Amino acid sequence: MKGKATSFDIAHYAGVSQSTVSRALRNSPLVNEETRRRVHEVAKQLNYKVDKNASNLRTQQSSTLALLLFEDPTSDESQINPFFLAMLGSITRACAKEGYDLLVSFQSSSSDWQADYEDSHRADGLILLGYGDYLDYQPKFKTLIDQHTKFVCWGASVDNRPDLTVSCDNYGGGKLAAEHLLATGRTDCAFIGDASDHSPEFFARYQGFKDAFLAKGIKLNERKMANAISTEESGYHATRSLIANNIRFNSLFAASDLIAIGAIRALKEAKIKVPDDVHVVGFDNIAVASFVNPPLTTVQQDTTLAGQMLVDNLLKLIRGEHVENTLLPPRLIIRGSSV
Amino acid sequence: MKGKATSFDIAHYAGVSQSTVSRALRNSPLVNEETRRRVHEVAKQLNYKVDKNASNLRTQQSSTLALLLFEDPTSDESQINPFFLAMLGSITRACAKEGYDLLVSFQSSSSDWQADYEDSHRADGLILLGYGDYLDYQPKFKTLIDQHTKFVCWGASVDNRPDLTVSCDNYGGGKLAAEHLLATGRTDCAFIGDASDHSPEFFARYQGFKDAFLAKGIKLNERKMANAISTEESGYHATRSLIANNIRFNSLFAASDLIAIGAIRALKEAKIKVPDDVHVVGFDNIAVASFVNPPLTTVQQDTTLAGQMLVDNLLKLIRGEHVENTLLPPRLIIRGSSV
DNA sequence: TGACATTATGACACCGGTGTCAGATTAGGA
DNA sequence: TCCTAATCTGACACCGGTGTCATAATGTCA
16 A cells, blocks of 8 residues: 555445545444444554544644743753643643643743744644743733634733633742741741742732731831742842842742742852751742752642643633633642741 | 635735735745735735645645653653653754644553554654663554654664664763762662663663673672662662662662662661762753752763754654664763762 | 435535646747 | 747646535335
8 A cells, every 4th residue: 555545545445435434434423333334444454544634624623732831031941940841741641631632832932922823723722831921921912812812821810811811829829838937937038039010920929928927917028038030040049149138037938949949059058057047938849849958848739730720721712611710729738948 | 804814815915816825925936026025915914824734734744743752651640750851841942943843642651552643644753752661662663664654762772773763872871870980989889770671771771880890890799789660769669678688789870860869768768878878870860860969970861962863863764864873972960979 | 105204325515725737928039 | 020938827636534415225104
């Protein structure tokens, strides 16, 4: 057999028309049981596989989702944020479970990102994943909505369309972290992250954290804060600058685990002991968290559930079903860095 | 405008035929400069995107590669081997660079894996990634070759077709590890991994390691070996069983970093100090390696280069060009676990 | 036995591009 | 001025399926 078999080849060998082959292979009730069997038989022998391009072209859908990964442009090229990789894994699994294929693509948020997977009929919908720079994305979101592109995004909320967002309850997670530190009696707390509304997830974490302290009548000292993006390097430098400015604290909340790991490095370097001198709590529960020294207390985001929800919601959108705003419950994982 | 624009819409507005539109958009030299400009103009206004399904159907190729990830069926569902995730990242980037899209799919090596991406014209070729169980795969490889499926694989070698494999020089890497331990004077060495030919990569690492010791006239003690697959758990249990059997050693070579990390946990638990009592060397240089305590000495595999080579070789195969067997040089990264 | 519903099948248009071929127009050369 | 070559464009078949419609074969009931 030269080249790949087509449904016409099968039709020929099975002694039926090509239409019937198409129907038989998709188990249409219109086709006779005996015929169906025979067609399947021949198809198997010829190792026939439906041509997805032809099929997709005709049906105008692709059984494929596209995952767009946005990375902090400043992060090292070779190292991808492990939290996103975990998400990628769970999204892949969720797609497979639903019978969808997944196209993966990295976007650098600085450049003009190409969301044309849907326009070009390569994918039925998009999943946007990133510690989104909130403000920069809004115009893009609007374009996507105007074009009726189906998409969901992680973290960053879309104006007036809360149903398009799946995210961890960052505010609640921040509270969990705060309550834990308060319970251990460490009320003089530093925050490393970004408390501007540029980074909505970090902002929400900080808000929850702050409010939990306020609820106990404690006001966080604004001077004990330093900005950082979600890399180890950034966390290290931010913490170093606090130390260099002679700012004292007995506990530290980092907006992400990578930041926390960088912070611990800076603290160690300054001969500040973790957890004896400073309790440290991170956010994400990436795989590394349990291996660092000391093991990192952190707020876990359930990536498996998150991936599943992103896919589920997107499929609902594609099918035109109603979707609710989705907020996933965080969970505190207590380890050696704070006890 | 209802629905998506097609090339006929553009033809209409630009006052030319659809054929000309198609040519103009692909910058065919056949079309007049002025016409080309006008067509592009209209296309942009209508936000036109070529329908990939139609295009792929006609041209019989997809500008897409598929990545099949094989995981150890025993590994935890939620945690994917970080080494593979790093590879995934670099493969994605390499694909983007070459203008190809990437379909990602997880396969459980136990079940019958579906390699029909190419048959169904979804992808032009396959990249196989996994700590392959060598023997199980050979029949599958044969089928793929018989069907003229274009594919490359990482690690596992394909009988008679060395050109289909890209891999790290595992033998050389094992030697590097051995020479380092010898240089530190730790000649009484344990090995955790799989030294059977079931796991070709681990086997090669062990061979290189063993030969380097032999070159110094030292024969490794077979009793100081334990089998493990590439998970932290497995490394932990394997090491524990050695300790439980009262087997002594002053250095340890693990076939992968995850195994090494598990081994360190087992050692610590038994109050055996790393590196004072036992020097530990791993393999892979996953991101975690530098964060564990003590930081792990390891043999680095250059994942960026590996991803690039896999993609490059696959594209060459697709284009029918000659491909060489590809072996990437490993590099020793010395950290606290062995000095 | 004729009228009608049911079942199974084939013919055919269609999805939206790409590639080939033929034809129109203009330019160039004798 | 006429002929040939070069340039540009449109018509059309084609890729390999899917869905609609018409039709043949069979069964049912009055």
